[in-house]
Amino acid sequence: MQALTRAHPATGRRGALALTLWTVADAGSMGAYWARNRDRLTPTQPHRDEAFWTPAGQASRIDRALGDVAAGRMFPFLVRENGELVGEAILSDVSRGPFCSARLGYSVDGARLRLGIASWAVDSVVDIAFTPLALHRVAAATLLDNVASQAVLRSCGFEPIGVAAAYLAIAGGWRDHALWQRVNPTMTPPAA
Numbered sequence: 001m002q003a004l005t006r007a008h009p010a011t012g013r014r015g016a017l018a019l020t021l022w023t024v025a026d027a028g029s030m031g032a033y034w035a036r037n038r039d040r041l042t043p044t045q046p047h048r049d050e051a052f053w054t055p056a057g058q059a060s061r062i063d064r065a066l067g068d069v070a071a072g073r074m075f076p077f078l079v080r081e082n083g084e085l086v087g088e089a090i091l092s093d094v095s096r097g098p099f100c101s102a103r104l105g106y107s108v109d110g111a112r113l114r115l116g117i118a119s120w121a122v123d124s125v126v127d128i129a130f131t132p133l134a135l136h137r138v139a140a141a142t143l144l145d146n147v148a149s150q151a152v153l154r155s156c157g158f159e160p161i162g163v164a165a166a167y168l169a170i171a172g173g174w175r176d177h178a179l180w181q182r183v184n185p186t187m188t189p190p191a192a
């Protein structure tokens with residue numbers, strides 16, 4: 001199977017980018033990432049307990065994910081710039097059979113916004129989803145006012161499906177979401 005990593009050389013705007021799967025050794029840098037981005041990311045997140053924003057909470061998060069990763073239900077990536085953690089991009093709820101689909105979520109460090117990092121990460125994860133993982137569809141959902149995320153999805157070839165009312169519990173309330181998808185045009189349906 002083609003490696004589940006991607007890399008991009010440095011450009012004038014930013015350093016060298018890479019996608020790597022979570023390891024237990026990442027808990028410290030993940031805790032620091034979530035702590036320094038807490039105020040900005042909280043409005044886009046489901047309920048997070050206090051521990052989530054710490055290295056110990058991230059160690060538990062990685063530990064809880066291991067079973068899903070081993071079963072191929074989840075592919076949680078870190079986005080690195082010159083080796084430093086600058087974002088996350090997570091494929092989850094991987095479903096096979098007639099759906100052959102996964103859900104994508106992502107965030108980028110507040111100090112590294114508008115450098116094309118999310119666009120590169122989303123494109124790269126979709127490439128992984130379509131080629132080595134052989135999925136037919138990647139889905140995403142954004143809050144209706146999340147223009148940054150919608151712009152990323154649009155620039156990465158996602159199409160809007162529509163609006164789902166009260167779709168997810170975010171920041172303490174059931175919030176309407178715009179649903180998006182990108183479909184793999186070369187994928188043949190599984191045999192009946």
Ligand SMILES: CC(C)(COP(=O)(O)OP(=O)(O)OC[C@H]1O[C@@H](n2cnc3c(N)ncnc32)[C@H](O)[C@@H]1OP(=O)(O)O)[C@@H](O)C(=O)NCCC(=O)NCCS
Nearest residue numbers: 044106107108113114115116117118119142148149151152
């Ligand atoms: C959404 C998010 C990941 C975008 O990260 P990013 O690395 O800044 O995105 P990119 O640099 O790849 O942006 C691509 C394009 O999106 C658009 N864009 C990005 N941020 C924008 C903003 N705040 N307002 C309007 N457009 C924006 C721009 O068109 C941008 O290209 P340009 O700056 O060259 O014109 C980041 O803002 C973030 O972490 N938000 C909080 C978490 C979140 O909302 N996650 C998604 C949940 S669905």
